[in-house]
Amino acid sequence: MQYKITDNEFSLFQDYIEKNCGIHLENSKAYLIENRLRHLLFDYNCKTFVELFNKIRSDKSNQLRDRIIDSITTNETFWFRDIHPFTTLSEKLLPIFSNDISSGRKNKIRIWSAACSTGQEPYSIVMSILEYFKQNSSHYGSYFEIVASDISESVLASAKSGIYDSLVISRGLQTDIRDKYFSMDGNLWKVNDNIKKMVSFKKLNLQDSYNTLGKFDIVFCRNVLIYFSDLFKRDILKRIADLLKPSGYLFIGSSESDSNYSNDYNMLSHKKTIYYQVK
Numbered sequence: 001m002q003y004k005i006t007d008n009e010f011s012l013f014q015d016y017i018e019k020n021c022g023i024h025l026e027n028s029k030a031y032l033i034e035n036r037l038r039h040l041l042f043d044y045n046c047k048t049f050v051e052l053f054n055k056i057r058s059d060k061s062n063q064l065r066d067r068i069i070d071s072i073t074t075n076e077t078f079w080f081r082d083i084h085p086f087t088t089l090s091e092k093l094l095p096i097f098s099n100d101i102s103s104g105r106k107n108k109i110r111i112w113s114a115a116c117s118t119g120q121e122p123y124s125i126v127m128s129i130l131e132y133f134k135q136n137s138s139h140y141g142s143y144f145e146i147v148a149s150d151i152s153e154s155v156l157a158s159a160k161s162g163i164y165d166s167l168v169i170s171r172g173l174q175t176d177i178r179d180k181y182f183s184m185d186g187n188l189w190k191v192n193d194n195i196k197k198m199v200s201f202k203k204l205n206l207q208d209s210y211n212t213l214g215k216f217d218i219v220f221c222r223n224v225l226i227y228f229s230d231l232f233k234r235d236i237l238k239r240i241a242d243l244l245k246p247s248g249y250l251f252i253g254s255s256e257s258d259s260n261y262s263n264d265y266n267m268l269s270h271k272k273t274i275y276y277q278v279k
């Protein structure tokens, strides 16, 4: 049987998805809802998409909502994605923070990975930090705290486990770094505890308040703004600016730009990275 979505059903889900996770789907994206939510028709014993939609109302535990969000979000990620932000972290920012620590100006450096997916971004941040301080024979790695968040329960569970199969582990990770920071468990690779203990994972919808997170020195909010409306991008960039400590830094994805959405940052560049510093 072909489960086709009607225009009316598409517009119900289009609104629902934007309200519940900010993802803005153009009218041309009906196929995406159809493909990504079709398995829920079977799981919830529905014959049409409107029947599925009507089940949301009686879904007191929000389980269906979470499954819709899980199915609709794009979780693509890999180790040291786009490499340049991590080079900038090591070559420009860690030397600054290292000075701040040694002079006593800072005793904690906090970094937020704001849409961390299955954990490759926050763990790559930690590996960059540990590599930098190892080369500089310093113990300052312990001054860093990484908070990683995502809206999706399933990617967070995977991130928290720190366990990856051999295909996933090979995407962007050099074997010498892999062997230093992961150990093999059967056919799987497990991130070492010294990396894991530097990251705390939280479920957070970027539409919700960031107040409980505290202030940050650096925010990575990469490859997620592209899914949102201009209004929501402006809102997120404003609230990240409020959350950054004075002179704090922001990395967004290489195909994303703050220029139309915020006046709160100065644009900086290092090699092939554009990054931002709060004014």
Ligand SMILES: C[S@@+](CC[C@H](N)C(=O)[O-])C[C@H]1O[C@@H](n2cnc3c(N)ncnc32)[C@H](O)[C@@H]1O
Residues within 6 Å of the ligand: 021, 022, 023, 073, 074, 075, 076, 077, 078, 081, 114, 115, 116, 117, 118, 121, 149, 150, 151, 152, 155, 204, 205, 206, 207, 221, 222, 223, 224
């Ligand atoms: C393409 S991944 C990017 C992962 C990583 N930042 C990177 O650059 O490799 C986008 C992530 O954003 C998350 N996401 C989508 N909408 C969100 C929202 N409203 N709040 C928090 N996270 C969201 C998705 O669950 C997904 O894991």
